[in-house]
Amino acid sequence: MKSESGILARRYARALSAAFKTEELPAVISELAAVNSAVVKCPAFSNPAISKAAKKNALAGVVKNKILQNFLNLLVDNKRLDILGAAADETRKILNQKTGTLEAEIIFANTPRDKTEIENILKKMFKAQKIAAVYKEDKSLIAGVKINAGGFCIDGSVKNNLEKLKTVLEA
Numbered sequence: 001m002k003s004e005s006g007i008l009a010r011r012y013a014r015a016l017s018a019a020f021k022t023e024e025l026p027a028v029i030s031e032l033a034a035v036n037s038a039v040v041k042c043p044a045f046s047n048p049a050i051s052k053a054a055k056k057n058a059l060a061g062v063v064k065n066k067i068l069q070n071f072l073n074l075l076v077d078n079k080r081l082d083i084l085g086a087a088a089d090e091t092r093k094i095l096n097q098k099t100g101t102l103e104a105e106i107i108f109a110n111t112p113r114d115k116t117e118i119e120n121i122l123k124k125m126f127k128a129q130k131i132a133a134v135y136k137e138d139k140s141l142i143a144g145v146k147i148n149a150g151g152f153c154i155d156g157s158v159k160n161n162l163e164k165l166k167t168v169l170e171a
Contacts, residue, residue, distance in 0.1 A: 009083045012075070013090030017098075019067050025095045028068060032088035035062060035072065045081055052076050100129030104149035109141040109157065118145070126150045 020028055039045045045055055059072045075081045096103060104122055112118075119131040126149065138146075144157035 005083050005086060008080060009086035009090045012071075012080070012083065012087045013094055016071050016087065017091050017094045019071070022095065022098050025091065025098075028065070029088055029092050029095065031063065031065070031068060032084065032091065035059065036085040036088055038062065039081060039084055055081070096132070101132050102126045102128035102130070102149055104131055104133045104147060105136065106133050107136045107138050107141065107146040107148075109137070109139060109143045109145075111135065111137050118147075122147070122149055 016028070017025060042058075044050045044058070055076045056073050059076070060069055063069050063072060072081075072084075075084060075087075095101070102122060106115075106118060115133070115135065119133060122128065122131050122133075140159060142158035142162075144160075145154075146157050146160070147154040
């Protein structure tokens with residue numbers, strides 16, 4: 001079921017991203033995320049006893065953009081409001097493709113002073129124009145860095161190297 005909703009979310013995201021200019025998409029994605037947060041918190045949206053018209057009216061009061069209202073109405077009509085968050089994520093991925101942006105999670109044992117060096121390396125590795133990085137600190141890595149980007153995990157931490165060494169020695 002998860003893969004089916006992922007496929008549907010991609011389809012809806014492609015349609016939504018085609019309806020807006022690239023420079024408008026960041027605001028659209030933010031608004032979708034906010035609406036999704038409200039929808040998830042409100043059990044009425046998942047209640048089949050609540051009419052579609054009532055759900056549409058509630059969403060219309062929150063969203064002012066007509067295209068976005070139509071998109072949300074379509075999700076309500078098709079009983080697909082549950083994929084709104086996934087559609088927002090897929091729309092963000094489409095925007096990243098259009099703008100050449102790579103999302104990366106970079107985990108350090110100790111946060112470095114200069115983060116641009118690692119971002120430049122990632123730009124070259126993934127042929128990206130921009131890096132949207134989230135930096136985290138994890139003391140359990142001991143030293144080094146772990147990078148999650150572009151569907152890859154690059155683990156250059158001392159912790160990982162010690163675990164590999166342990167596996168080899170135990171074999």
